[in-house]
Amino acid sequence: MLLGGNPEALKDWAAGRETGRMLGYATVIFAGAGLYGAAMGYWRSPLQAGYNLLKFPLVILATAFGNALLNGMLAPLFGLNVRFRQSLMLVLMSFTIAAVVLGSFAPIVFFIIWNAPSLAGQTQVPWATYNFVQLTQVVIIAFAGTAANLRLLRLLQALSGSERVAHKVLFSWLAGNLFLGSQLCWILRPFIGSPGLPVEFLRPNAFQGNFYETVFHAISHLLSS
Amino acid sequence: MNDPNPAPPVIPTTMPSGQPAVSSAQPPPGANPEERAPIPNFAAAIEAILRQPRRVMYQLRQPRPGRLIAAMVFVSILCSLIYGIVVGTFSGGPQLWIAPAKIAAGLCVSALICLPSLYIFACLSGSQARLVEVVGLVAGLLMLMTVLLIGFAPVAWVFSQSTESVAAMGALHLVFWLISVSFGLRFLKAGFAHYNPAGDGLKVWIVIFLLVMVQMTTALRPIVGTADTFLPQEKKFFVSHWMECLKTGK
Numbered sequence: 001m002l003l004g005g006n007p008e009a010l011k012d013w014a015a016g017r018e019t020g021r022m023l024g025y026a027t028v029i030f031a032g033a034g035l036y037g038a039a040m041g042y043w044r045s046p047l048q049a050g051y052n053l054l055k056f057p058l059v060i061l062a063t064a065f066g067n068a069l070l071n072g073m074l075a076p077l078f079g080l081n082v083r084f085r086q087s088l089m090l091v092l093m094s095f096t097i098a099a100v101v102l103g104s105f106a107p108i109v110f111f112i113i114w115n116a117p118s119l120a121g122q123t124q125v126p127w128a129t130y131n132f133v134q135l136t137q138v139v140i141i142a143f144a145g146t147a148a149n150l151r152l153l154r155l156l157q158a159l160s161g162s163e164r165v166a167h168k169v170l171f172s173w174l175a176g177n178l179f180l181g182s183q184l185c186w187i188l189r190p191f192i193g194s195p196g197l198p199v200e201f202l203r204p205n206a207f208q209g210n211f212y213e214t215v216f217h218a219i220s221h222l223l224s225s
Numbered sequence: 226m227n228d229p230n231p232a233p234p235v236i237p238t239t240m241p242s243g244q245p246a247v248s249s250a251q252p253p254p255g256a257n258p259e260e261r262a263p264i265p266n267f268a269a270a271i272e273a274i275l276r277q278p279r280r281v282m283y284q285l286r287q288p289r290p291g292r293l294i295a296a297m298v299f300v301s302i303l304c305s306l307i308y309g310i311v312v313g314t315f316s317g318g319p320q321l322w323i324a325p326a327k328i329a330a331g332l333c334v335s336a337l338i339c340l341p342s343l344y345i346f347a348c349l350s351g352s353q354a355r356l357v358e359v360v361g362l363v364a365g366l367l368m369l370m371t372v373l374l375i376g377f378a379p380v381a382w383v384f385s386q387s388t389e390s391v392a393a394m395g396a397l398h399l400v401f402w403l404i405s406v407s408f409g410l411r412f413l414k415a416g417f418a419h420y421n422p423a424g425d426g427l428k429v430w431i432v433i434f435l436l437v438m439v440q441m442t443t444a445l446r447p448i449v450g451t452a453d454t455f456l457p458q459e460k461k462f463f464v465s466h467w468m469e470c471l472k473t474g475k
Contacts, residue, residue: 066379069376069379074378183383185386207386209388213388217421
């Protein structure tokens with residue numbers, strides 16, 4: 001039902017006050033995103049895969065709940081009269097779709113990783129493989145995100161009855177979720193794990209600096225060199 | 226909280242001068258029966274400003290809107306104190322009470338400083354808004370702004386725990402404040418649109434209000450970082466303060 005994205009049916013789902021359904025979404029997110037995260041980390045080591053099983057779904061759920069209040073306020077301000085719980089359900093539904101898509105790609109990613117030159121027993125760091133693994137994740141996550149957001153957009157259009165309002169709400173939610181999600185990913189890094197660094201649940205400097213400062217410094221460094 | 230009568234009398238849409246009270250394409254607040262519902266408590270005030278701002282505007286036009294205005298001011302102070310605590314978590318220690326106190330005080334003082342000029346600008350522009358309505362609209366602006374800041378609070382907290390740069394944190398709070406105040410100002414403009422247009426006067430006032438608020442952050446510095454004294458020893462214009470922060474990177 002979720003993947004089909006039939007707006008009429010999903011409107012009722014979003015309006016429901018069922019805790020069971022919310023727990024169901026959280027379970028699917030843990031399963032789908034966890035499996036995908038494990039596949040992603042398996043290239044570095046099985047331990048990293050185990051860490052990702054927990055960390056990747058955590059990023060998604062923490063983003064949904066961390067921005068819940070803001071998303072709930074922005075929707076009515078942009079003309080979509082949904083309640084706080086409904087907006088949280090809508091975001092969770094879209095994240096669930098993304099998690100399902102990611103979960104479905106987990107076997108493929110495992111297969112790619114299994115075929116990629118292993119890090120173990122290498123005398124030189126295989127940067128080309130590392131970059132390939134990174135790029136693969138970007139493409140798959142972008143695909144999952146696009147699929148989920150297209151369904152969310154259709155649902156928002158059905159709820160608001162206006163394409164303009166739906167676009168505004170979706171854009172504001174996306175901006176907020178991307179902003180917080182990027183920082184949460186930064187704090188909970190590593191996910192793939194740089195070949196030169198040890199496998200860890202969190203880096204010792206997890207809470208030092210932030211994603212945007214790092215990007216800013218990298219650009220400054222590039223421009224000055 | 227407000228007048229308990231469910232359907233208070235509607236203020237006539239034509240003013241004694243013969244000019245229409247509503248200059249915008251939209252009907253006056255209260256045209257829809259839902260907009261006439263009273264706002265009995267704080268939660269209803271927050272709900273109304275987010276979902277039905279015209280309900281707030283309608284109630285402000287009714288006789289004795291004092292309770293609603295007091296509720297909006299109270300919510301604004303409470304929300305600014307909560308957001309201030311989040312700001313204070315960046316430095317911890319005494320900043321946990323200093324930042325909320327400065328933010329709440331700065332907000333109220335900025336509004337009080339700018340209120341007379343808003344009323345005068347509105348009158349000069351031919352607006353029919355009464356002083357109490359202007360006060361109510363500013364209270365609504367403050368409430369919407371601070372409620373939105375609460376929405377940003379979890380994000381601000383995550384960043385405050387993961388950076389040591391005062392400049393980065395200050396810039397982030399500034400962005401959150403700008404987004405929040407833009408929604409607040411949208412409410413104010415929509416409110417004035419139902420009186421005679423405040424025109425360019427309102428635009429000028431908005432610029433003044435924004436400048437006063439950013440200067441207030443400099444006058445009450447440090448809000449994000451720490452200092453030996455509660456208030457700064459040296460007077461500075463906000464631009465030079467920001468440039469200094471960017472240069473030192475702290």
